[in-house]
Amino acid sequence: MGTPGTVREHHEHHELGFIRKYIFSTDHKVIGIQFMMTGLVFFALGGLFAMAIRYQLAWPWHKMPLIGDVLFPETGGAITPEFYTMLFTMHGTIMIFFVIIPLLTGAFGNFLIPLMIGAPDMAFPKLNMFGYWAMIPAIFCVTMSFLTPGHGPAAGWTAYPPLSTVQSAAPGSFSAQTWWLMALTWVGISSMMGAVNYVTTIVKMRAPGMTMFRMPLTIWALMIAAILQLFALPVLTAGSFLQLADRVLHTGFFTPTNLLVNGLNPESMQAFDVAKGHFAGAASGGQPLLWQHLFWFYSHPAVYIMVLPAMGMASDIISCHARKPIFGYKPMVYSMCAIAGLGFIVWGHHMFASGMNPAMGMTFMVSTIMIALPSAIKVFNWLGTLWGSRIRLNTPMLFATGFVAMFIIGGLSGIWMAATPVDIYIHDTYIVVAHFHYVVFAGSVFAIFGGIYHWFPKMFGRMMNDTLGKIHFVGTFIFTNGVFYMMHQLGVAGLMRRTADPYNYETYRHLQPINQFISICAFLLFAWQIFFVVNFFYSMFWGKRANRNPWNACSLEWDAPSPPGHGNFDKKLQVFRGPYEYASPDTDDDNLRQTQEV
Amino acid sequence: MSSSTHSIAYDPAVDAPKPHHPVYDYDSGPPVDRGKFAIWLFLATEVMFFTGLIGSYVVIRTGAPTWPDPSSRLAVDLTAFNTFVLIVSSYFVVRSLQAIQKGNRGALLKWLGLAILFGSFFVGVQVYEYIHLVHEGSTPNVDLFWSTFYAMTGFHGMHVIVGVIWLICVWIAAARGKYSAENHVRVELAGLYWHFVDLVWVLLFTIVYLF
Amino acid sequence: MRYLFSLLLAAVLVFGVWTFVGYDNWLLGPSPESYHWWWAPEISTYGQRIDFLFRLIAMMELVMFVLTMTLLVAFVFKYSAPRKDKAVFSHGSHKLEMTWTAIPAGLLVVIAFSQMGTWADIKMGGHTKDKPVFAEIYASQFDWRFRYPGPDKRFGTADDFDTAYELVVRADEDLVFNLRSHDVLHSFFVPMLRLKQDAVPGMTIPIWFNVDSEEWQAAFEGQEDKTFDIICAELCGWGHYKMSGRIRVLDDESFAKWEAEQVARHFSNDEPAG
Numbered sequence A: 001m002g003t004p005g006t007v008r009e010h011h012e013h014h015e016l017g018f019i020r021k022y023i024f025s026t027d028h029k030v031i032g033i034q035f036m037m038t039g040l041v042f043f044a045l046g047g048l049f050a051m052a053i054r055y056q057l058a059w060p061w062h063k064m065p066l067i068g069d070v071l072f073p074e075t076g077g078a079i080t081p082e083f084y085t086m087l088f089t090m091h092g093t094i095m096i097f098f099v100i101i102p103l104l105t106g107a108f109g110n111f112l113i114p115l116m117i118g119a120p121d122m123a124f125p126k127l128n129m130f131g132y133w134a135m136i137p138a139i140f141c142v143t144m145s146f147l148t149p150g151h152g153p154a155a156g157w158t159a160y161p162p163l164s165t166v167q168s169a170a171p172g173s174f175s176a177q178t179w180w181l182m183a184l185t186w187v188g189i190s191s192m193m194g195a196v197n198y199v200t201t202i203v204k205m206r207a208p209g210m211t212m213f214r215m216p217l218t219i220w221a222l223m224i225a226a227i228l229q230l231f232a233l234p235v236l237t238a239g240s241f242l243q244l245a246d247r248v249l250h251t252g253f254f255t256p257t258n259l260l261v262n263g264l265n266p267e268s269m270q271a272f273d274v275a276k277g278h279f280a281g282a283a284s285g286g287q288p289l290l291w292q293h294l295f296w297f298y299s300h301p302a303v304y305i306m307v308l309p310a311m312g313m314a315s316d317i318i319s320c321h322a323r324k325p326i327f328g329y330k331p332m333v334y335s336m337c338a339i340a341g342l343g344f345i346v347w348g349h350h351m352f353a354s355g356m357n358p359a360m361g362m363t364f365m366v367s368t369i370m371i372a373l374p375s376a377i378k379v380f381n382w383l384g385t386l387w388g389s390r391i392r393l394n395t396p397m398l399f400a401t402g403f404v405a406m407f408i409i410g411g412l413s414g415i416w417m418a419a420t421p422v423d424i425y426i427h428d429t430y431i432v433v434a435h436f437h438y439v440v441f442a443g444s445v446f447a448i449f450g451g452i453y454h455w456f457p458k459m460f461g462r463m464m465n466d467t468l469g470k471i472h473f474v475g476t477f478i479f480t481n482g483v484f485y486m487m488h489q490l491g492v493a494g495l496m497r498r499t500a501d502p503y504n505y506e507t508y509r510h511l512q513p514i515n516q517f518i519s520i521c522a523f524l525l526f527a528w529q530i531f532f533v534v535n536f537f538y539s540m541f542w543g544k545r546a547n548r549n550p551w552n553a554c555s556l557e558w559d560a561p562s563p564p565g566h567g568n569f570d571k572k573l574q575v576f577r578g579p580y581e582y583a584s585p586d587t588d589d590d591n592l593r594q595t596q597e598v
Numbered sequence B: 001m002s003s004s005t006h007s008i009a010y011d012p013a014v015d016a017p018k019p020h021h022p023v024y025d026y027d028s029g030p031p032v033d034r035g036k037f038a039i040w041l042f043l044a045t046e047v048m049f050f051t052g053l054i055g056s057y058v059v060i061r062t063g064a065p066t067w068p069d070p071s072s073r074l075a076v077d078l079t080a081f082n083t084f085v086l087i088v089s090s091y092f093v094v095r096s097l098q099a100i101q102k103g104n105r106g107a108l109l110k111w112l113g114l115a116i117l118f119g120s121f122f123v124g125v126q127v128y129e130y131i132h133l134v135h136e137g138s139t140p141n142v143d144l145f146w147s148t149f150y151a152m153t154g155f156h157g158m159h160v161i162v163g164v165i166w167l168i169c170v171w172i173a174a175a176r177g178k179y180s181a182e183n184h185v186r187v188e189l190a191g192l193y194w195h196f197v198d199l200v201w202v203l204l205f206t207i208v209y210l211f
Numbered sequence C: 001m002r003y004l005f006s007l008l009l010a011a012v013l014v015f016g017v018w019t020f021v022g023y024d025n026w027l028l029g030p031s032p033e034s035y036h037w038w039w040a041p042e043i044s045t046y047g048q049r050i051d052f053l054f055r056l057i058a059m060m061e062l063v064m065f066v067l068t069m070t071l072l073v074a075f076v077f078k079y080s081a082p083r084k085d086k087a088v089f090s091h092g093s094h095k096l097e098m099t100w101t102a103i104p105a106g107l108l109v110v111i112a113f114s115q116m117g118t119w120a121d122i123k124m125g126g127h128t129k130d131k132p133v134f135a136e137i138y139a140s141q142f143d144w145r146f147r148y149p150g151p152d153k154r155f156g157t158a159d160d161f162d163t164a165y166e167l168v169v170r171a172d173e174d175l176v177f178n179l180r181s182h183d184v185l186h187s188f189f190v191p192m193l194r195l196k197q198d199a200v201p202g203m204t205i206p207i208w209f210n211v212d213s214e215e216w217q218a219a220f221e222g223q224e225d226k227t228f229d230i231i232c233a234e235l236c237g238w239g240h241y242k243m244s245g246r247i248r249v250l251d252d253e254s255f256a257k258w259e260a261e262q263v264a265r266h267f268s269n270d271e272p273a274g
Helices: A018-023 A028-058 A081-117 A125-133 A135-147 A176-204 A217-248 A288-321 A329-343 A358-370 A372-386 A395-418 A420-426 A430-460 A466-492 A506-528 A530-542 B034-063 B076-101 B105-136 B144-175 B185-210 C002-021 C047-079 C094-123 C213-219 C252-267
Strands: A007-010 B023-026 C133-140 C143-148 C161-164 C166-170 C175-181 C186-190 C195-199 C205-209 C228-232 C244-250
Touching (some): A028 A125, A028 A135, A028 A430, A028 A506, A081 A125, A081 A135, A081 A217, A081 A288, A081 A430, A125 A176, A135 A176, A176 B034, A217 A288, A217 A329, A217 B034, A217 B144, A288 A329, A288 A372, A288 A430, A329 A372, A358 A395, A372 A395, A372 C047, A372 C094, A395 A420, A395 A466, A420 C047, A430 A530, A466 A506, A466 A530, A506 A530, A506 C228, B034 B185, B076 B105, B105 B144, B105 B185, C047 C094, C133 C166, C161 C252, C166 C252, C175 C195, C195 C205, C244 C252
Antiparallel strands (some): A007 B023, C133 C143, C143 C161, C175 C205, C186 C195, C186 C228
């Protein structure tokens, strides 16, 4: 396919039918929007699960409004403990694997990568299409996992064995856990295809003059996230295949010997041999902690997959609406690389209380505490960017700045968890819940909202309503803090996660009023998203038409038509400089675009 | 802003995509083919996949109080021969690539065909071994030795099957005259994958059968 | 919007600082008269050290939080004012980058090293090595069971006895326990002792604690019931939320008496207490 610097021009352009254009599309923009729609639908679903969790924590065993009678006739409308377990398992699974990762890498990765580097499409458009369509079996499997009889997967999103492998330990989960594992595998396949495509596209298809250090930080972040996926995800895939084998073939990778579940040995209970009509027995002797290592070897880097693209997008949005170059571009890039590199050697900090060798805990503590450093550098550079800027306080900027504020809180609270002795007390308490929701909800989701408001004109050729957007932001910001800030307090009080009824313990009884406050904030937060939904769909059809560059931005995607057509760019590109030349003295304009000749 | 030369207003003549314009496709980065670049990334993920499997095997085996001598349970001689067959098939793939680099399509078909034959033979022997073992009652749910044995050889076997199918697809395309001395990158891609699968087997054979 | 947004950010700053230094705060600890509100009181010998480290980190976090949030509020408020001129054209400063890399790096290294001694003391065997095991703790769905060696201090002898739900211990003594699980993962969490350890099937994990009787008396002053919660902190199935236990602390004399009663009960083949 030629040597660097060559350009091929082709004129093939044919009208595609509806199905080829919008359903089985190979166009990265359409695939990105497909990922976005899927992600947003699942976001609503995961949010509903969260509401049910909050209802139970505020008013345990009360009749559920609206759906109680339908779902739980046998308890008079109150939730069951099994259902509660399913709720938080599916809330975690859906939010991580069907919302945040598909939205960041699937939606924005697909939409932005070719546009921001000046490519006509991804390197492998068909593979890209399969990447989206691999989500369909994943969605099917995850739906089956809560529609099969019983009570859905019951081992948390971390699926720790033996609870997840020994069927008699979680009688309600039946085949649900098996479906759950297959859903995870399909999501993994989708991510793999995407990641190979992203890295190849970024390395091989940049426009002339677009050197690596002229790429927007979003692209750097997406590339680093893709590399994390490439190297970390296969290990989880291997692990989940082994867990699948434990459930289906009754191997013993994660099942230790001599278990007694409800007084019976599951080794003899499992593996009913239909042909021979007796229990064939299951292997044992495995190690439950092995799964935790395999799981966190992926799922910790996954945290960075969920936050690095958000950091990149926030950087782009802040620089654009602050009308000022990014402060310390290269330190930003290096710190992202450092986060990714260190991200591979910190997984053990999820296992300080697990029974892992305490000496290993000590090394994992040091690496984990050091990962706070590049995060801090990023925060300082965002502050540096804001210093002396000329801020345009519109919705994307509000969300991006909100992201920085929330990331400060989420980042700082992480240091407590990294410190092993402190973690003995706060491990698995609500302070952990507060921490990762500050990073993933108040962090990544804020950046996703900011990204949608910012790139909506490029996606649909229309502006989103700024007033509605501001209303959306203010409520979201207030209620987010109302929900998650108070969770630190619960954690300090020792309240642990995943309990259907904490007030069963004397230690927690006095915490119910705080939980009720949090729940009310959570309901308001959920309801407040109506402003986003209305704005989103209204603007898609009736929003103000946007020109090519409504924000007067510098980066390449704004050189393309709004919305870009087939092949993205209608002129030959030549890149002269980095993507953040706002306020440049070389031009009378406020933005010196990457393609602009001076 | 000192002067605003940008108008925010939408002007269809300027801002809408032009109905017919050429598609500009640039090349950047290291001078390797995109497909080859991607296949190396893919092989990196495969390395991590087998690292996960082999790592788990090592952890489980070192953590187990006792571990049977593989030769007491497995037909090491047969598999050693099978390993030799797989290595030879890799050699055939190398020869087929050399052939098409010189533009010799006949030789390509011959060597590739031999590689497919030897690869299929390898799969056949593995299937035979599995049937034999299951017949003896050595199923994965018996103990950890068999659990790990089936997991490791099974996942590798699936990779070999995929490789054989891939080689067959390349063979068919070659037979239809798709490749030439200038255009044969797809032969190379399939070959890279095949060598990788071969390499993994040498490792697996060593740790599962020999030690 | 400018005022509203700056106000929102400032509110986060003020409220955040309040949680560090306000009533019952994270930095100075709970006020004694309201022990049972935010914090669980701490009654073990190493609980103080854990709480101290929590506050040490809290102090550094407070400094960083105030610094970054104040700058954020100030910059957002100041630079979102309507302005005619362009923003400052700056791509960064090498000196600043070095400063804000080096200073946090130093702080983080201090934090990391300050943790190590406590961690080693609590987890790394110094206190458990060569000590007799006081009792064995067995976790299973969904209850806690305890096996005591009896007066002869040896397990596997006739005077071993079992109890359920309530773990009876002595005060002011390093007590070593072996933690085991019969079925799935559990976690032995005693908030008041600042102790948490997963119970893993197939593994025997030694844990230890030492109840400081003075702190214990102070925490329960004026209360009849001086027992406290054992909580399961690792998801263990549908009944996870009700997997509770209690710890009762006795002085040496009462413990010996209780032990004798239990042994007698054991030999009369009664149901275990609990």
